Amino acid sequence: MKVQVTVVPKSGVLDPQGKAIAGALTRLGFPGVGDVRAGKVFRVEVEANAAEEAKRLASQMAEKLLANPVIEEFETEVLG
Amino acid sequence: MSSGARPRVAVVLFPGSNCDHDAVHAVETAIGAEARLVWHAGTDLGSPDLVILPGGFSYGDYLRCGALARFSPVMGAVRDFAAKGGPVLGICNGFQVLCEAGLLPGALLLNSGQRFLCQDVFVRVESTRTPFTSSLQKGDVLRLPIAHGDGNWRAEPATWGEVVANDQVVFRYCDAAGERTPGANPNGSLDDVAGVCSRERNVVGLMPHPERASEEILGNADGARLLRSFAAALLGRTA
Numbered sequence: 001m002k003v004q005v006t007v008v009p010k011s012g013v014l015d016p017q018g019k020a021i022a023g024a025l026t027r028l029g030f031p032g033v034g035d036v037r038a039g040k041v042f043r044v045e046v047e048a049n050a051a052e053e054a055k056r057l058a059s060q061m062a063e064k065l066l067a068n069p070v071i072e073e074f075e076t077e078v079l080g
Numbered sequence: 081m082s083s084g085a086r087p088r089v090a091v092v093l094f095p096g097s098n099c100d101h102d103a104v105h106a107v108e109t110a111i112g113a114e115a116r117l118v119w120h121a122g123t124d125l126g127s128p129d130l131v132i133l134p135g136g137f138s139y140g141d142y143l144r145c146g147a148l149a150r151f152s153p154v155m156g157a158v159r160d161f162a163a164k165g166g167p168v169l170g171i172c173n174g175f176q177v178l179c180e181a182g183l184l185p186g187a188l189l190l191n192s193g194q195r196f197l198c199q200d201v202f203v204r205v206e207s208t209r210t211p212f213t214s215s216l217q218k219g220d221v222l223r224l225p226i227a228h229g230d231g232n233w234r235a236e237p238a239t240w241g242e243v244v245a246n247d248q249v250v251f252r253y254c255d256a257a258g259e260r261t262p263g264a265n266p267n268g269s270l271d272d273v274a275g276v277c278s279r280e281r282n283v284v285g286l287m288p289h290p291e292r293a294s295e296e297i298l299g300n301a302d303g304a305r306l307l308r309s310f311a312a313a314l315l316g317r318t319a
């Protein structure tokens with residue numbers, strides 16, 4: 001199965017990349033661009049019999065390695 | 081270490097470290113240390129008096145700076161050494177590795193200006209209660225080089241409260257006069273933090289490179305003061 005882990009800087013944590021991207025989007029004329037968070041997406045193939053198990057594995061990967069809880073938050077999704 | 085013996089220093093070499101030989105050279109010249117490189121895949125540090133995690137780009141800075149090096153086999157030995165009170169110094173990427181490993185509080189983000197910075201900065205000694213600053217005075221100003229893209233130290237409010245309460249801020253960025261003026265902080269770190277120590281005070285990490293400023297011939301020997309402080313603390317401990 002394939003799972004997706006999305007990691008972004010926590011709200012409240014300064015995100016210099018997100019800030020620069022927000023500035024660029026505004027300069028390009030997109031109206032009302034607010035806060036932008038620049039993060040990372042990981043698509044991982046895992047051995048799992050059920051979506052629930054795959055999602056649990058994805059969470060464990062995020063907690064242990066893919067995200068740093070001091071500065072980042074994550075979401076997991078099973079892609080099937 | 082018996083009086084007169086040479087301090088033994090283990091410098092950990094991760095794939096992508098690039099300040100490892102600088103660290104070896106600095107401890108050899110500044111404090112006459114017997115230094116050896118320890119490859120990250122090993123678990124035997126020898127029986128060092130000091131472990132240095134050097135600067136560089138371990139694992140290419142993939143994922144996050146220090147995030148992959150943290151799981152190198154050698155880190156178990158570093159963790160055990162630190163748990164027994166052994167002095168550990170993390171410089172630049174070494175600091176990032178120690179934060180990722182949870183041996184130091186906080187984390188290091190991209191510089192607020194989004195650029196890699198390679199320049200001299202001034203830092204002020206904020207705590208003398210570490211092996212690397214015990215011979216210095218609080219308020220002493222050191223000129224040290226930095227070379228980093230991710231030096232913007234952060235901590236969650238609860239952690240920050242503990243860091244302050246426990247006197248764990250070891251260095252802060254300042255100007256040449258030792259004042260925390262606007263512009264003195266190169267990377268936007270929280271409260272101008274340049275270096276912190278563990279709660280037990282034996283693990284210290286900082287973004288500037290003392291090993292690159294440890295000889296008069298290089299034009300700056302301020303970094304050697306940290307190493308000499310360590311050597312003096314070691315003598316005091318084993319006397």
